[in-house]
Amino acid sequence: MxxxxxxxxxxxxxxxxxxxxxxxxxxxxxxxxxxxxxxxxxxxxxxxxxxxxxxxxxxxxxxxxIVTTMADPRVRRQSWESDGMVVHPLSPETSPVSTYKVHYRPSPPVQELRSHDGYEWLYVLSGRMRLQLADREIVLYKGEAAEFDTHTPHALTALGPEDAEVISIFNEAGARFHTQAP
Missing domain, CATH: 1.10.260.40 (lambda repressor-like DNA-binding domains)
Incomplete structure (x- = not known):
């Protein structure tokens, strides 16, 4: 052995x-x-x-x-499209923290903000993002990050004119709400 x-x-x-x-x-x-x-x-x-x-x-x-054989560290999960965004998983399904690269197409502000259990962190890779957080609208530019408690009513959309990409990190509850694969 x-x-x-x-x-x-x-x-x-x-x-x-x-x-x-x-x-x-x-x-x-x-x-x-x-x-x-x-x-x-x-x-x-x-x-x-x-x-x-x-x-x-x-x-x-x-x-x-005991030497254990290290598993292949690469994450090989399929991307999916949902509600005008393309979600690319960056962490294994078994990870306690879920990390995604999300590609957003520009869209108007969301009329009905939602809240749920969880916590979210995001980093803007490209484009401009609109973070609607309760009664505030915050514009996030390339290189900026934000984190917030998802009990606060919120929505995240690309401001445009170009598409935007972000890295999003969620705890289990936040991932379940935001990134449900079809």
Whole structure:
């Protein structure tokens, strides 16, 4: 198992980081120094019976010793169009914070502002955005950011004359309300 290949070297690194000798850790974990040496060098198979007392003494978790294969970090999700905007997901579906690049076509101000659970942050990449926030209308230009509690009635539209793009970050409730894919 490749996951276990680094248990010994990681165990050695944890021991050295603590400034302990082989003998000191072996004595504290009630195993022989030769067993610990063989474990650290990969000449002895790691077992829970050996690792539990060693990790307990070192103040680390067994998971700290196991190499996990890193998943592909690229986000590969389909974009979609909805209500005059094109939504490009930039974070995995399982992320606790949802990030999107949203392309807006110019449109008139929204007549009926909406509020919902959640929180929103946005950054204007290009164009001009109209942020209607309660009784205020705020114009956001390229390079500007805004954040607000989505309990405040709000709407976001491109002011024009050109299209606009923003990076939007939502907590789970905000993402559910604003970016429902078809």
């Amino acid at each position: 490749d996951e276990l290949a680094q248990v010994g070297p990681r165990l050695r690194a944890a021991r050295i980081a603590k400034g302990w000798t082989l003998e000191r850790l072996a004595r504290a974990a009630s195993i022989s120094a030769s067993t610990l040496s063989r474990l650290e060098s990969g000449k002895r198979q790691a077992s829970l019976e050996l690792l539990v007392p060693l990790t307990r003494q070192l103040g680390i978790a067994i998971e700290d010793l």
